[in-house]
Amino acid sequence: MLSTAKRAGAAPPPATPNGQWSQLPLPVRYLKNWVRRHRLAPYLLLLPSAVAIGLLLVWPAIQLGIYSFQDYGLPQVTGAAGTQWTGFGNFSTILSDPEFWSSLKLSVAFSAIVVPLTLVVGTLVGLLLNRLGRRMAAFVSTAALLAWATPAVSASVLFVWVFDPDGGLVDWVLRRLPGWLDGGAHWNGFSWTNAALPAYTVITLLVVWQSFPFIAVSVLAGLKTMPPELAESARVDGAGPWQIFWRITYPVLKPIFMVLLLLSVIWDFGVFTQVYVVIGGLGNRDEFNLGIYAYDHAFTMPPTYGLASALALILTVVLLIITVGYVRASVRQGAID
Amino acid sequence: MAVRTAAARNVAAPAAAAKRPSRGLPSLKTAVIAAAAYVVAVIFVLPYLEMLITAVRPSRELYDRDYLPHHFAWSNLTNMWGSAFGILSSLRVSIEIAGGATVLVLLVALPAAYYTSRRRFRGRAAFLLLVLATQILQPTALIVGIYKEFLSFGLLNINPVWSLILVNAGFNLAFTVWILNAYIGSIPVELEEAAMVDGNSRLGALFRVTLPLAMPGVVTALIFTFISAWNEFIAALTLTTSTSDYPLTVRLDSFIGQYTVDWQHLFGASVVATIPVFILFALIEGRVVGGLTAGSIK
Numbered sequence: 001m002l003s004t005a006k007r008a009g010a011a012p013p014p015a016t017p018n019g020q021w022s023q024l025p026l027p028v029r030y031l032k033n034w035v036r037r038h039r040l041a042p043y044l045l046l047l048p049s050a051v052a053i054g055l056l057l058v059w060p061a062i063q064l065g066i067y068s069f070q071d072y073g074l075p076q077v078t079g080a081a082g083t084q085w086t087g088f089g090n091f092s093t094i095l096s097d098p099e100f101w102s103s104l105k106l107s108v109a110f111s112a113i114v115v116p117l118t119l120v121v122g123t124l125v126g127l128l129l130n131r132l133g134r135r136m137a138a139f140v141s142t143a144a145l146l147a148w149a150t151p152a153v154s155a156s157v158l159f160v161w162v163f164d165p166d167g168g169l170v171d172w173v174l175r176r177l178p179g180w181l182d183g184g185a186h187w188n189g190f191s192w193t194n195a196a197l198p199a200y201t202v203i204t205l206l207v208v209w210q211s212f213p214f215i216a217v218s219v220l221a222g223l224k225t226m227p228p229e230l231a232e233s234a235r236v237d238g239a240g241p242w243q244i245f246w247r248i249t250y251p252v253l254k255p256i257f258m259v260l261l262l263l264s265v266i267w268d269f270g271v272f273t274q275v276y277v278v279i280g281g282l283g284n285r286d287e288f289n290l291g292i293y294a295y296d297h298a299f300t301m302p303p304t305y306g307l308a309s310a311l312a313l314i315l316t317v318v319l320l321i322i323t324v325g326y327v328r329a330s331v332r333q334g335a336i337d
Numbered sequence: 338m339a340v341r342t343a344a345a346r347n348v349a350a351p352a353a354a355a356k357r358p359s360r361g362l363p364s365l366k367t368a369v370i371a372a373a374a375y376v377v378a379v380i381f382v383l384p385y386l387e388m389l390i391t392a393v394r395p396s397r398e399l400y401d402r403d404y405l406p407h408h409f410a411w412s413n414l415t416n417m418w419g420s421a422f423g424i425l426s427s428l429r430v431s432i433e434i435a436g437g438a439t440v441l442v443l444l445v446a447l448p449a450a451y452y453t454s455r456r457r458f459r460g461r462a463a464f465l466l467l468v469l470a471t472q473i474l475q476p477t478a479l480i481v482g483i484y485k486e487f488l489s490f491g492l493l494n495i496n497p498v499w500s501l502i503l504v505n506a507g508f509n510l511a512f513t514v515w516i517l518n519a520y521i522g523s524i525p526v527e528l529e530e531a532a533m534v535d536g537n538s539r540l541g542a543l544f545r546v547t548l549p550l551a552m553p554g555v556v557t558a559l560i561f562t563f564i565s566a567w568n569e570f571i572a573a574l575t576l577t578t579s580t581s582d583y584p585l586t587v588r589l590d591s592f593i594g595q596y597t598v599d600w601q602h603l604f605g606a607s608v609v610a611t612i613p614v615f616i617l618f619a620l621i622e623g624r625v626v627g628g629l630t631a632g633s634i635k
Contacts (some may be wrong), residue, residue, distance in 0.1 A: 020343060042458045046450035050394060050464065052445050056507025057471045060482025067481070100377050106541040125377055131370050138372050141620055143381040149618040152566040154607045155591060161600055167400040198421060209380070268474045273570040277590055291477040300482045303480060312478035320473055 042099065061316075069307035070137035073304040099285060100311075103293035110200060110289060118264055122215025129216060129247075130223045144213030152210065156277035158294070163192040193279060196287045198302050204279050207271060215260050222253040240248045248259045262326045266319055290315055373493035382574055388611075393602040410601070417605035424606045426581055426589040430498060431610070432469040434573075434584055442513050442562045443524050445506070447555070450517030451543065455526065465518070476508060477573050497577045501584070504576070505566035513558045520554030521547065527567045557621045564614050585610040 024032075035041055068090055075081035094100050125144070129137045147155070162169045171190055177183020192198040226249070234244050250257065272291040279287040282296050294315065298308035346579060391399075395410040483504060485571055487493050492500045516562050524547055532542040549553070570586045578582055583591065592603040 042452050042456060045452045046464055048445040049449040051512060052507060053467065053471055056503060057474050057479065060486050061474055061478050063482040063485060098596055128370065128373055128377065132374055136374055140378050143378050145622055146618060147381050149564055149614050151586055151610050151614060153570050153589045154611050156602060157589050157607060158384055160593060162384065163392060167402055172402060216463060270477045272477045277593065281594065305485065308481045312481055315478045316474065317477065321599055323473055
């Protein structure tokens, strides 16, 4: 086959040594010619990935959509009762469940705190890395990125241990702090995971610790592409670092910041692993976020797949709206061609 | 927003001081930047130190502690491999899942990425859009559908490891196709054509010219797939029922569920789960960010 699309399907192309072909068994040759004649090569090459994506992502998603309008629970799984279409029944059940609202509130509040925190800390560290010498910058960014690549479960169990009421480092340090820093014996055996607020404090630290390295290194990569003359000429004109950042760095790197914002929202809104490990599974219902709440509906006996699917659908639609809004905004700004 | 203002002032102060450089001593600005760099580095190193120290902490020093243990129980590192903890079997399962998913992703994604980057054909844009659109589907949301699908196909009863290979391949396929598509697209077609003029077949040109040139991209994408399958938790938690099928991530979590948590051995297992990621990641570290943002920014 030759390299231009127009000639791709032309049979038999001169560049192919035909001698090789005649040695193939007849059915194979016939098949090859048939593929060529109908220009099927692209579709044959795409077929495996299309099938894989279809079976592993699209089909489960479609099923979610179907279940969320059905009364699908344990009786339907065992075959004791048939499935029934219930319209928006699952959704109204969810919307009238106070646990849904409390878990939604936790998810929203968590994202509202963690996303800006991650972006600010990440950007500051990115700016810092840009000021460092090459070797120090490489050392710090490698250390930071390793935290990012660490399995979320490893990082989570580590934080659970560091905040452990009996042997954890944090309570040990807090007990020894002077009184004016709120140190003292009242930290003796203080449990960080028994109530939502301390538990999510731990989760916030954990998620920020694991996710700001990626922001920092992305911002650093963006800073490296900026011509240094830009900031230099602004400095000559008397601009301070604060002004240089908001008037020059931020506008130039805005596309990167937008992508990082979007990714952070998607990651933090749907966070599951860290929350699951820190709150210790599905025991404490008042510490559920949206992801855990949906998971609990599907996998705690008796399972209510219909409700869980409706929740998953809500989660996906929220993220879809955010993404579409972001893409439309960036198309309007001409950031994406 | 208050955080942003306060932090910015901290940056502004040393920068203003730097306008009066003192001779001999390093300027205040340099000192502050260096100090900040060390603080950041310590924030990342300290938790790992705690992980390593706890792994060799004697069990009687777990709760009645000083910062450093008085004795190091190196024997923790050898007896954690005992079958009671299941770390060895979990290591095997993790390697099988991550390795299997990586091979599967390579076999499936490479032809598609190659063809979409080299040719224009009907359905190309639709295919690439489909790949991109699936990125919005979060594992947390999909897991119910995936569980039901594997349950109804009976795959869970055969071997959850196979199911997890498939699921992880699915989670990482879109990203890999996208990255490889961009990477192969950056290699000039002319090189391939020159190889074909010299008598190579298209496949020969692909294997002798394009693939070797694309190797850094391919390796990055594959290591990325391996790490993400190795770290995956929610599907592994859902699709494995017997402890002998637990990969390391689920094994780590299962330690915490016990009545008395065996912290030393938990962190032994955690070190085992983390070291391969560190090694693989160190190989591709420089390329990660460029690769991750390649698809999203033009």
